[in-house]
Amino acid sequence: MSISNFQDIKKDFPIFSRKINGKNIIYLDSAATTQKPNEVINSISDYYKNYNSNIHRGIYSISIEATELYENARNTLAKFINANSSRELVFTRNATEAINLVANTWIPSNLKEGDSIILTEMEHHSNLVPWQIIAKKLKLNLKFIKIQTDGSLILDNLEELFKENAKFLSLTHVSNVLGTINPIKDIISKAHNHGITTLVDAAQSVPHMSVDVQTIDSDFFVFSGHKMLGPSGIGVLHTKKKILENMEPFLYGGDMISNVSLNDAQWNEIPWKFEAGTPNIVGAIGLGKAVDYLNNLGMSNVHKHEQELYSYAVEKFSDLKEFKIFGLENKNSTGCVMSFSYSDFHPHDIASILDGESIAVRAGHHCAQPLMEKLGVPATTRASFYVYNDESDIDKLFDGLQKVRSVLT
Amino acid sequence: MSDDIYKEIILDHYRNPRNKGKLTDPDISAQDNNPVCGDRISIDITLKDNVVSDIKFDGEGCAISQSSASILTDMLMDKTVDELSKFTKDELLEELGTPSLGPARIKCALLSLKVLKIGTYQYLGTELPEDPEN
Incomplete structure (x- = not known):
């Protein structure tokens, strides 16, 4: 062979x-982190050598070019996961930060005491601990889809789990320990039938297989750049446009605002409303190059x-x-x-x-x-x-x- | 790091642990685990006139953590409580014969010492320092 x-x-x-x-x-x-090809490494030094400037505000050439590189990376990522629009993609530090963003913004505005969040027994700590914390804070219940020793989820009692006060489901696409691919499309469709909003931790799937967020139909979908040949410190939160538009910001500061007075502020449009402060510009550019590299391989x-x-x-x-x-x-x-x-x-x-x-x-x-x-x-x-x-x-x-x-x- | 850390003394105690088990009604008893790798060690000590008259350890984990516990318990027989509380990591590491364990494995080697300190300070009723094994 x-x-x-x-x-x-x-x-x-x-x-x-x-x-x-x-x-x-x-x-x-x-599975912990991937090595980086020359294309990614060079894109980072190239940015600092030739384009370094802040984005979204400069009137001069290098800032305009830098903004274009950053936003092109967003477009590349959006195409890679077949998002409906690149406006649905928020750059975060990593999948963990994306999960924390959802736990701290969407959850408090939509869940109330006694509601349940459904998780699975195979989750990485990053898709477990943020929910534990918000559950304690808001007096929510955590319920778990069980796993069997062959690494697959026990799915025959989903209807039972999804009844009552289940409002949110967060699960991994691929297990970081066993490599199990969960049938997320099917699970999400059942969750949606019960009016449950869903998040997919795709940190271990996006690097390894072709994914289509429109087919999966997840409400939130998160992954990390460093696990797919990209730099560390850059990740992606994909959210359906309607949901993202109605969400409160996560962090507050520059770039996420449209108008500020001394006592009040209005928020920028999506996705920038969720990218407070100068973002990891070079991280996004490097991640875009990583996706180009993966696309070349197929x-x-x-x-x-x-x-x-x-x-x-x-x-x-x-x-x-x-x-x-x-x-x-x-x-x-x-x-x-x-x-x-x-x-x-x-x-x-x-x-x-x-x-x-x-x-x-x-x-x-x-x-x-x-x-x-x-x-x-x-x-x-x-x-x-x-x-x-x-x-x-x-x-x-x-x-x-x-x-x-x-x-x- | 490499297999250089697997010195003969470590492998000997790993294959044939000394003083393994539990004591009934020990004067000093403590346990702790290394959250990163799941190594778990408990130490029971019986005192006679403030001197260690019997000592056992129990637990599970890697060769470094388990052999270190075995070696440590061997070293502590006949020591006074005061000597237990002052026992240093250098004494243990010297006995292990592996001065260059590296940051990833040193925690395994020092887990048993940490457990000893937890138990001894508890027995003495004094406050545990922040890094008791150091």
Whole structure:
């Protein structure tokens, strides 16, 4: 079997020319953050060298150009997720900030004491803690769609959960621990039948597969740039126009206003009403370049590449004694993450010894402690794949795991 | 960091932990966990004339945290309560033989010491310092 979808792609990523202790970096932690191609890195220095200025207000050339670059990035992102309009896209710091924005603006204006927010047991802490806080503040209830050990959600009692005072549903598109793809279109459609407003945490889906927010029909849809080849500190909140227009601002200050007197202010139009202060201009531009790069590869090829890598890994590791992949039996998975246990070796020991071979994997609870509890483990080791990974990375991981056994036994 | 941190003494105590278990009616008893990785350690101590006469640890986690607890309990036998409260991380790290654990793993190594300090300060009725293991 040969996986040659993206030949020579590592050359586009300067970090892969770095050696640690004479060894190439085998990067298998893209679910945490991805490496950056030259196009993205260069766009950042190019901006600072040639366009640096503040946006939306300068009358001079470089400010006009900078504004155009920033807004073009918004258009690129909007097309990428097939938004109805780029005005529906708010730039945030990351998916976490986008979720906090919704929790602190839409929720207080629309939910009242006794109402429920529905979540799932597989959420990342960023799609759990903000809801816990606002629920305590407003005396709301949190209810959970349960997960089974194969990594899929138990959906046969949705109607029950969606009854009564359920007003809001927030769930992840793809599990960051297991790679499970949730049938969000179907779940959202059922939620809408009950008048429930919905948010999709797409931090682990947008980087790996083609998504269409109009088909998904989510009310809110959030993701982070750094997990899709873009810079850190830039993320996206997509919201249906009607909802966004009627929302209160999140942060207040410059750029989000249309008119200010000493005692009062009127808000700017969407999406700028939600972008107070000078935004992460270069972050947005870099993210736009990352999307160009992904579009060149083709998102269906990206998805196919990861699934092939995952299959290759599953076959390769089937020979390894006492090696268990979590969620393996669930076929509806992106293939971008492989969480595993290996004998009774603790994930931190596994990760430390692999690091000695210059292999980067994640060990821990992956910001999903409730899910770890469900799987019955305190932590897992997670290898995650992206466009620049290939078979040789998986072969090195295999060799590294042999070393783990020889060190620890 | 690499497998250099897995010194023989650590691997020995990881494979054959000493003083593992619980005590009935201990004078000092405490537990804590490392929220990042889920390592969990409890330490029970029985005193006789203010001196450690029996000590056990229990818990689960990585080789570093568990072997460190095992090594620590070995070091504490026959120590006075005063010596427990003054026990330093350097003494423990020297015994572990891994001076360069790095920021990611040092917390694993010092979890048992933190638990010891929590228990000892509680026993003495004095306020726990902010970073008791340091």
